[in-house]
Amino acid sequence: MANTYTSIHYHFVFSTKKRERWILPEVEARIWAYLGGIAKENKMKPLQIGGVEDHIHMLLGASATLAPANIAQLVKGGSSAWIHDTFSNMKGFAWQDGYGAFTVSKSNIADVTAYIQGQREHHHAKTFQEEYLAFFRKHEIDYDERYLWD
Numbered sequence: 273m274a275n276t277y278t279s280i281h282y283h284f285v286f287s288t289k290k291r292e293r294w295i296l297p298e299v300e301a302r303i304w305a306y307l308g309g310i311a312k313e314n315k316m317k318p319l320q321i322g323g324v325e326d327h328i329h330m331l332l333g334a335s336a337t338l339a340p341a342n343i344a345q346l347v348k349g350g351s352s353a354w355i356h357d358t359f360s361n362m363k364g365f366a367w368q369d370g371y372g373a374f375t376v377s378k379s380n381i382a383d384v385t386a387y388i389q390g391q392r393e394h395h396h397a398k399t400f401q402e403e404y405l406a407f408f409r410k411h412e413i414d415y416d417e418r419y420l421w422d
């Protein structure tokens with residue numbers, strides 16, 4: 273076959289450092305838009321971005337040549353600098369060191385999109401920690417809880 277064709281979608285989840293509540297409703301739309309711009313600039317397709325004050329979810333389409341670690345580095349690094357420069361009251365802002373990245377089949381994109389859109393309601397009943405651990409269990413990811421909550 274002369275060409276390569278892929279359909280790769282990731283659901284990224286990462287929090288602010290120490291899950292501090294930096295992403296207030298009055299700035300979140302600008303932050304989501306900026307994250308989407310970073311994705312587009314790096315040849316990814318942002319499908320849905322959202323979250324709450326202490327963490328974000330990003331559903332992205334990506335090429336086979338872009339590893340999840342590279343995606344996280346591009347998004348988190350580029351947005352941190354912009355947040356510091358743009359919002360004078362967010363000079364202490366930082367993302368957590370790690371991230372969760374979960375593959376999403378094309379048939380589940382609508383469900384994941386709805387899940388991300390419903391974050392505010394979802395977190396009335398469940399904390400970020402509970403949500404994150406549920407993702408690990410669902411995707412059968414081994415983890416050591418001592419290293420999850422920096």
